[in-house]
Amino acid sequence: DGRVAGHLPPEPPISKPKHFAVADYVIFAVLLAASMGIGLYHALSGGRQRTTQEFLMADRSMRCLPVSLSLIASFQSAVAIIGVPAEIYTHGTQYWFIGCAYILGLLIPAHVFIPVLYRLRLSSTYQYLEMRFSKAVRICGTLTFIFQTVIYMGLCVYTPAFALNAVTGFELWGAVLATGLVCTLYTTMGGLKAVIWTDVFQTVVMFAGQLAVIVVGVQQTGGVSEVWRKVREGNRISALDLNPDPTERHTFWTLGVGGIFLMLSLYGVNQAQVQRYLSARTEKEAVRSCYMVFPSLQLALALSCVMGLVMFARYCGEDHSDKLGTSSKDAMVVYFVMDMLQGLPGLPGLFIACLFSAALSTISSAFNSLATVTMEDLIKPHFPTMTEARATLLSKVLAMSYGLLCLAMAYLTHLMGDSVLQVALKIFGMVGGPILGLFCLGMFFPWANSTGALAGLGAGLALAFWVGIGSIVTRSSSTRPLPPCRAVLLSDNMTTAIHAALLNVTLSRPSGLKRFYSLSYMWYSAFNCFTVILIGLIISFLTGGLVLTYVTPGTVYPLLGKLLCFLPEHLKKKLCCRGNMEFCTDIHGLQTMFANNPGDPLTFLLAPS
Numbered sequence: 268d269g270r271v272a273g274h275l276p277p278e279p280p281i282s283k284p285k286h287f288a289v290a291d292y293v294i295f296a297v298l299l300a301a302s303m304g305i306g307l308y309h310a311l312s313g314g315r316q317r318t319t320q321e322f323l324m325a326d327r328s329m330r331c332l333p334v335s336l337s338l339i340a341s342f343q344s345a346v347a348i349i350g351v352p353a354e355i356y357t358h359g360t361q362y363w364f365i366g367c368a369y370i371l372g373l374l375i376p377a378h379v380f381i382p383v384l385y386r387l388r389l390s391s392t393y394q395y396l397e398m399r400f401s402k403a404v405r406i407c408g409t410l411t412f413i414f415q416t417v418i419y420m421g422l423c424v425y426t427p428a429f430a431l432n433a434v435t436g437f438e439l440w441g442a443v444l445a446t447g448l449v450c451t452l453y454t455t456m457g458g459l460k461a462v463i464w465t466d467v468f469q470t471v472v473m474f475a476g477q478l479a480v481i482v483v484g485v486q487q488t489g490g491v492s493e494v495w496r497k498v499r500e501g502n503r504i505s506a507l508d509l510n511p512d513p514t515e516r517h518t519f520w521t522l523g524v525g526g527i528f529l530m531l532s533l534y535g536v537n538q539a540q541v542q543r544y545l546s547a548r549t550e551k552e553a554v555r556s557c558y559m560v561f562p563s564l565q566l567a568l569a570l571s572c573v574m575g576l577v578m579f580a581r582y583c584g585e586d587h588s589d590k591l592g593t594s595s596k597d598a599m600v601v602y603f604v605m606d607m608l609q610g611l612p613g614l615p616g617l618f619i620a621c622l623f624s625a626a627l628s629t630i631s632s633a634f635n636s637l638a639t640v641t642m643e644d645l646i647k648p649h650f651p652t653m654t655e656a657r658a659t660l661l662s663k664v665l666a667m668s669y670g671l672l673c674l675a676m677a678y679l680t681h682l683m684g685d686s687v688l689q690v691a692l693k694i695f696g697m698v699g700g701p702i703l704g705l706f707c708l709g710m711f712f713p714w715a716n717s718t719g720a721l722a723g724l725g726a727g728l729a730l731a732f733w734v735g736i737g738s739i740v741t742r743s744s745s746t747r748p749l750p751p752c753r754a755v756l757l758s759d760n761m762t763t764a765i766h767a768a769l770l771n772v773t774l775s776r777p778s779g780l781k782r783f784y785s786l787s788y789m790w791y792s793a794f795n796c797f798t799v800i801l802i803g804l805i806i807s808f809l810t811g812g813l814v815l816t817y818v819t820p821g822t823v824y825p826l827l828g829k830l831l832c833f834l835p836e837h838l839k840k841k842l843c844c845r846g847n848m849e850f851c852t853d854i855h856g857l858q859t860m861f862a863n864n865p866g867d868p869l870t871f872l873l874a875p876s
């Protein structure tokens with residue numbers, strides 16, 4: 268075709284996207300106004316947010332559809348909208364395998380965590396820790412959650428503003444302030460009802476914005492087949508990578524298995540999600556809402572991955588950081604969107620609305636849950652006589668102050684690394700993992716006591732931060748990006764020769780501590796969860812033996828009984844896991860058990876100290 272091998276026709280020069288048209292600002296303003304409207308509506312309707320039951324728990328009256336859309340919105344923010352396409356653009360579609368983690372990652376919360384937590388009729392999920400262990404464990408759990416959420420919130424506020432500013436000069440702190448204030452206002456006025464219904468609206472806007480970018484992007488890149496060809500050429504379609512090496516950043520194991528623990532820490536025990544489950548009118552509605560999350564989460568994942576592929580087909584993996592003034596691929600995603608949508612009035616505004624919807628719905632969930640746990644776990648226990656009016660007012664003041672605090676945190680997270688997706692996943696792994704471990708220790712190990720729980724949490728967090736900070740400091744978590752697709756077109760045998768040469772260059776395998784730091788951050792949740800459980804059991808054993816301490820009814824899940832469900836009933840009784848959720852829950856029952864079968868293998872474990 269007249270082309271000399273190795274020379275491709277030059278890519279059309281990308282013109283710097285223009286600033287926004289009026290229509291774009293109008294769409295963005297409509298989003299903020301609509302969110303405010305929903306907040307105002309819930310402030311003036313229903314019980315007018317006069318009680319904490321309504322303000323923090325939506326009167327436990329919600330149906331499964333809004334709850335499920337709100338569950339998606341909580342952990343699908345601008346970080347995913349921008350970070351996932353950047354991930355796919357740079358490293359290929361390996362990340363898409365995290366979708367496999369959504370199956371068990373939602374089934375276990377639906378059938379293990381929700382039944383236990385719903386039947387205890389909690390407001391804060393950390394009340395569970397006091398019922399199962401002690402007040403000290405509850406306080407530590409709450410403080411850990413607050414720490415995690417404040418940092419995560421900062422990241423969620425900063426991401427859209429930073430990316431927009433890098434590409435379009437969109438006023439950075441003006442956007443952060445506008446987002447933060449609107450969000451604080453409607454959350455403070457309308458409580459959980461407003462947060463859930465604005466989440467529903469914002470999730471719809473989020474999907475619409477991503478779809479628009481994909482449709483326009485495919486059309487402007489020459490159609491689906493052209494996109495597919497370019498993506499294949501640039502080998503961005505990753506094959507199933509079964510490499511068992513835990514330091515390999517993204518493989519089927521780190522995403523599909525490690526991702527399950529990440530999902531459990533978010534959809535099983537995270538206050539923002541548990542509060543939504545508890546706001547459902549019945550346990551069945553709560554379980555159904557958890558099931559309904561699955562298709563929407565897969566859709567969200569697919570949209571952001573396809574967006575990354577279309578972006579790759581457009582720019583072929585080249586680096587345009589010179590035009591952007593920043594090397595982060597996250598900013599490049601916004602550049603791609605503005606490049607696609609410019610000249611289509613209103614569409615850039617739709618994408619901005621999509622970005623800020625994703626951010627708003629996560630930030631509002633975050634600091635509504637912060638206000639709830641601060642109120643329920645840290646304040647109410649010390650002021651039992653506080654009147655409803657004062658308690659609700661205080662909750663509103665808390666929501667406001669957390670909103671302002673997150674603006675302050677915004678900048679800190681920017682320093683944590685270049686890929687926002689990676690920073691978010693690390694935060695969840697480092698802090699969410701140990702909290703998950705604490706709940707698993709309580710629910711599945713009746714022998715664990717509060718000393719063990721505290722020691723386990725402490726060890727888990729210490730190890731988590733050692734690995735996490737270590738990986739950031741030694742920058743051992745960044746992986747080489749795949750080559751752009753404009754690599755010189757080589758004849759086949761030349762390519763094979765080069766691959767062979769590359770393969771026998773043994774990559775410098777990190778050893779010892781360096782290898783420890785290069786553990787994939789997708790394993791942080793699992794690794795930290797198991798650390799908490801292991802240390803928790805050992806310390807429990809050392810501080811009280813495996814004597815069964817009194818366990819509050821309903822706080823233990825008969826995991827043993829369920830796993831051994833194939834055993835005949837009398838054997839299960841011997842293994843001391845009776846019926847549903849009432850595992851050896853009363854001293855009398857314990858003594859009866861001794862009396863009935865003195866010789867059984869477990870008795871010495873249960874002998875009164």
Ligand SMILES: O=C(O)CCCC[C@@H]1SC[C@@H]2NC(=O)N[C@@H]21
Pocket residue numbers: 342343344345346347348365423529533564567629688691692
């Ligand atoms: O988007 C964010 O704010 C956080 C990044 C994604 C967090 C995890 S990834 C697995 C699960 N699926 C989601 O959509 N969010 C969570």
Ligand code: NA
Pocket residue numbers: 339340341342343344345624625626627628629630
């Ligand atoms: Na969101």
